[in-house]
Amino acid sequence: MTDAPENPRSETSVSAAGSPALARLVGMPAAEFASEVWSRAPHLTRAADLPRDFADLFSPDAVDELVASRGLRTPFARMAKEGTTLPNRQFTLGGGVGAGIRDQLSDDLVLREFASGATLVLQALHRTWSPIQSFSADLADDLGHPVQVNAYVTPPQNQGFADHYDVHDVFVLQIAGEKQWRIRPPVLEAPLRDQPWEQHRASVEQAAAAEPLIEETLQPGDCLYLPRGYLHSATALGGTSIHLTIGVHTWTRRHLVDALLARVGSRLMDDVDARRTLPLTASAGQSPVVSFGDEAEVVRSLVAKALQDISVDEVVDALRPSVRGARRAEPLAVLAQAAGAEDEVTVWRLRRGLSHHWEDNDGGAVLVSRVGRFPVPANELDAITKVLDGMHEPAALDHELRRRLALAGLIVPEGVRGG
The missing domain is CATH 2.60.120.650 (Cupin)
Structure with a gap:
């Protein structure tokens, strides 16, 4: 309805x-x-x-188990009565x-x-x-x-x-x-x-x-x-x-505004006109004071120019850390993960919720995700990219690379779910 x-x-x-x-x-x-x-x-x-x-x-039954058997602490629980939190x-x-x-x-x-x-x-x-x-x-x-x-x-x-x-x-x-x-x-x-x-x-x-x-x-x-x-x-x-x-917790236009303005501020750090000191003006009977009014239009022009120079991709890059930090990657079973990393028979899959992107790094790249930063040399970049894009299963990788990906938490055993 x-x-x-x-x-x-x-x-x-x-x-x-x-x-x-x-x-x-x-x-x-x-x-x-x-x-x-x-x-x-x-x-x-x-x-x-x-x-x-x-x-x-x-x-x-879930309520009873959580209250009686899980050792929950605040703020994982609270109580309220007649509109007031106890x-x-x-x-x-x-x-x-x-x-x-x-x-x-x-x-x-x-x-x-x-x-x-x-x-x-x-x-x-x-x-x-x-x-x-x-x-x-x-x-x-x-x-x-x-x-x-x-x-x-x-x-x-x-x-x-x-x-x-x-x-x-x-x-x-x-x-x-x-x-x-x-x-x-x-x-x-x-x-x-x-x-x-x-x-x-x-x-x-x-x-x-x-x-x-x-x-x-x-x-x-x-x-x-x-x-x-x-x-x-x-x-x-x-x-x-x-x-x-x-x-x-919805993403809004305000989030994009904040990301854009943060990027404008960073961009203007490289503009010498934006770094200039505001002038002094003499006030009768008082010490000189900073004058803001005459500078407002100059600042508006600097901001407008910076806005024109900032691409959509730069705004997305500025917001990316907030988006990545708002969620956790899929839980993993620590002991199963550690054991599987050492054998050659575990069937692996890509971990859900990584929210990854690449950054350049001295001829190779760094895979940045919700589980951290993972340096990738140039000779492994193509293989890992194909796994991330779903073109290859982790089984296509050699054992040592699978081991490193597993211990970094980027792949998890098929059929095993942490929690």
């Missing part, structure tokens, strides 16, 4: 082809979601219109002999707070829970934007957080129980990460008093998409509610 005022199309985009993870969430072709829904309006898809439920991703000391303790770190989840204290109406938030499940780790990586590939995943576990008839908006898009996946959602239009359209709802608290509170744009109850298997900025609040109904929130 798309049921909101039409907004201008966002500056971000969704791949229209080959999106199996996205197809689990939206109940329509990816191209249609990209052109009609993405960044424009809320969209609710019922379980009956999706290919399967989300039981393979998360469950009540102090960590109310639900954490030391882990006892050999694990005395004092901010580990205490199952007893979590139970006490949960029974009194507090919502448990398990954060960054894309790092701590293997099924979500895999799915979130697939979804990030489909969307072209990095994602994070939190779980919200709310006791019956309780609301963890008051009306607010997020500075990232979200997919809400109902796992267990029922939760009533109230969606209202933005008070600030397409907010950036440095424009959180607390900066507009009065406007949010005023807007929260109006009739909801959408008021629907999510049941297990339902999925709700919300673009950043839409106000929302939710209340658990008859039983404990568990839902996953997939936060999509």
Whole structure:
């Protein structure tokens, strides 16, 4: 269901082809979601219109295991009640002999707070829970934007957080129980990460008093998409509610602006006119002061010239470190990786999520990726390039080169997945 005022199309985009993870969430072709829904309006898809439920991703048993058996520490968990985040000391303790770190989840204290109406938030499940780790990586590939995943576990008839908006898009996946959602239009359209709802608290509170744009109850298997900025609040109904929130940290035109301006600044370091000292002007009865006004047009001209000289490729290069740092490469199984590197029978494949590019290096090159820098001599450049481009399997490489690639984390054993 798309049921909101039409907004201008966002500056971000969704791949229209080959999106199996996205197809689990939206109940329509990816191209249609990209052109009609993405960044424009809320969209609710019922379980009956999706290919399967989300039981393979998360469950009540998963919550219990994470709380009781994984030694989770803050900030991988927090608790909130009636719109207020609880102090960590109310639900954490030391882990006892050999694990005395004092901010580990205490199952007893979590139970006490949960029974009194507090919502448990398990954060960054894309790092701590293997099924979500895999799915979130697939979804990030489909969307072209990095994602994070939190779980919200709310006791019956309780609301963890008051009306607010997020500075990232979200997919809400109902796992267990029922939760009533109230969606209202933005008070600030397409907010950036440095424009959180607390900066507009009065406007949010005023807007929260109006009739909801959408008021629907999510049941297990339902999925709700919300673009950043839409106000929302939710209340658990008859039983404990568990839902996953997939936060999509969208790349925006503002990111490109920042990258472009950073490159302009670097370019102007080489321009002697940009480096010149501003003149002094005498002010009656005072010491000389720096005059900025007369120089503004000179600076505008310098910036305009630098902008004309900067290519699209340079802007992409400036943004590349941020893009690479926003996600991790596919997890690898350390012991299987180390053992396989030493034999000649392991079947290898390229590691997913490397986000690599090449840099020149004294006749050879350096492969730069999310797992570091890997120098490649000229005589190995063609072979490695063919593996990276999918033209050859790692098996085509000699054993010593495969070993080095494996120990650098660039290839992983086929059929083995870390997590």
